Amino acid sequence: MTVTGAMEKAHRGEETTPLLQVRDLTVAFAQKRTVPWRAAGTVTAVQGLSLELDAGRTLGLVGESGSGKSTTARALLHLIRPAAGTITAAGFDVASFGRRVPIGYRRAVQAVFQDPLGSLDPTHVIGDIVAEPLSIHFDMRGADRDRRVTALLDQVGLAAHHTRRYPYELSGGQRQRVAIAKALAVEPRLIILDEPVSALDVSVQSQIINLLEDVQEGTGVAYLFVAHDLAVVRHTSDDIAVMYRSRIVETGPADRICERPAHPYTEALLAAVPDPDPARQRVQRERRHRLRAAAADRAAGGPRQTAPAGTPGCPFVARCPHRMPVCTRSFPDWTPVAGGGRVACHLYAEVDRAEPGTGVTPEPEEQR
Ligand SMILES: Nc1ncnc2c1ncn2[C@@H]1O[C@H](COP(=O)(O)OP(=O)(O)O)[C@@H](O)[C@H]1O
Ligand code: SF4
Ligand SMILES: [Mg+2]
Structure with missing residues (x-):
C-alpha cells in the first residue's frame, strides 16, 4: 500500500x-x-x-x-x-x-x-x-x-x-x-x-x-x-x-x-528526464535553468556543505538550491503533499519556514 x-x-x-x-x-x-x-x-x-x-x-x-x-x-x-x-x-x-x-x-x-x-x-x-x-x-x-x-x-x-x-x-x-x-x-x-x-x-x-x-x-x-x-x-x-x-x-x-514534485531532489531527477511534450519541455528547461542558477549562487557563496550518509541533516543539503541553516542540523519531519504522499524537506515545514535568518524563501511554485 x-x-x-x-x-x-x-x-x-x-x-x-x-x-x-x-x-x-x-x-x-x-x-x-x-x-x-x-x-x-x-x-x-x-x-x-x-x-x-x-x-x-x-x-x-x-x-x-x-x-x-x-x-x-x-x-x-x-x-x-x-x-x-x-x-x-x-x-x-x-x-x-x-x-x-x-x-x-x-x-x-x-x-x-x-x-x-x-x-x-x-x-x-x-x-x-x-x-x-x-x-x-x-x-x-x-x-x-x-x-x-x-x-x-x-x-x-x-x-x-x-x-x-x-x-x-x-x-x-x-x-x-x-x-x-x-x-x-x-x-x-x-x-x-x-x-x-x-x-x-x-x-x-x-x-x-x-x-x-x-x-x-x-x-x-x-x-x-x-x-x-x-x-x-x-x-x-x-x-x-x-x-x-x-x-x-x-x-x-x-x-x-x-x-508536481515537491522535494528539490525529485525536481532535479525529473529535470533530467526528457519529456516529449513541448510545453512540458519548456517547464523542464526553466526548471533546469533555475536549479543551475541557484547552484551557481551557492557556489559563489562559499564552500559546499557536505552531509555524509548517517549524519543528522538533510542528505541533499550539499546540492540543494534552497538550503537553509536548519537543513544541516536535522532530518526534516514528514509533511503531507497536496495531491498525495509526503515530503521530507524543511521548505514545507511551517516551523522551519518561520525560522528567522534562513535567508531563503521558497519560490511560490515550491510552496505547495
Ligand atoms: N557489501 C557492502 N559493503 C560495504 N558497503 C556497501 C555494500 N553494499 C553497498 N554498500 C554501500 O552502500 C551504499 C548503497 O549502495 P547500494 O544499495 O548498492 O545503492 P544503489 O543500489 O542505490 O546504487 C553505497 O555507498 C555502497 O557503497
Ligand atoms: S531540507 Fe533543506 S537542503 Fe534538504 S531539500 Fe529541503 S531545503 Fe534542500
Ligand atoms: Mg543498485
Whole structure:
C-alpha cells in the first residue's frame, strides 16, 4: 500500500494489511580501514526507511546510484540483516528468519536483477533453469513439468525451442525474459525488480516493461520496481518513493510526483528526464535553468556543505538550491503533499519556514 493509500484507509477506519510493510529500516556495513591509524567505521547504506505496497500494485523506488536501493532490496530478500527496523511481507516477519529463508517466503517473494547472467546458472539450459523451481516448490516431474515450462516461456514471449539454449546464447532481453519466467514459476505475490531494464537497449527496455505490465495484469503480482532513472518507473508505477543517500525523501502517487514534485531532489531527477511534450519541455528547461542558477549562487557563496550518509541533516543539503541553516542540523519531519504522499524537506515545514535568518524563501511554485 502507498503511504497515501494507508492514510486514506486509516482515515476511513478500515483495517488494512499491506502485502509489504517496511518500518524504519536501517542497514549499515562495516567499512574497512583505509589507513592503519584510522579506526574502521561503518557506512549507513539505508536509514530509517519506511514503505508500504499493496497486493497487485507497483511501487517505484528511485534514486541515483549509491542511494541504497539495492541494499533495501537485499534486506527484503534476507540477503543481509538490517541493523534496525521491521520488514513484513506476504505475512512473514523477515527479522524472525534464521540463516535460511523459509521456503514459503521464497515462493511468495521473488527477485529479478539487472544482470540475469549472474542469476541464471550458465551450465544449465533454459528448460532446466525454469524447471528447477517447479520441482522444488511443486514437486512437478516429467511431461507435466515440461508443459508448464513451455507455458511459462510462452507467457514471457519466448518460443519453446529456447528450452535447449544456454543463457550465453540469448540476448540480454531474452535472458531477462527467462529470469522473469523463472520468478513466475513459483506464482509469487511480490517480485522485487532491481534495475531490471538498466542494462538493456532503450527499445528492449520498453518491451520488457510492457511484458512486466502484461504479467501483472494477468497474475495480480505486485512489484517493487527499483531504478536509478525516473523515466523508467514513471509510467509503470502506481506510487513512487524517491531515495537519496540512504533516505527516502519523498513518496506519493506516480502522477503527482512527476507532474508536481515537491522535494528539490525529485525536481532535479525529473529535470533530467526528457519529456516529449513541448510545453512540458519548456517547464523542464526553466526548471533546469533555475536549479543551475541557484547552484551557481551557492557556489559563489562559499564552500559546499557536505552531509555524509548517517549524519543528522538533510542528505541533499550539499546540492540543494534552497538550503537553509536548519537543513544541516536535522532530518526534516514528514509533511503531507497536496495531491498525495509526503515530503521530507524543511521548505514545507511551517516551523522551519518561520525560522528567522534562513535567508531563503521558497519560490511560490515550491510552496505547495
Ligand atoms: N557489501 C557492502 N559493503 C560495504 N558497503 C556497501 C555494500 N553494499 C553497498 N554498500 C554501500 O552502500 C551504499 C548503497 O549502495 P547500494 O544499495 O548498492 O545503492 P544503489 O543500489 O542505490 O546504487 C553505497 O555507498 C555502497 O557503497
Ligand atoms: S531540507 Fe533543506 S537542503 Fe534538504 S531539500 Fe529541503 S531545503 Fe534542500
Ligand atoms: Mg543498485
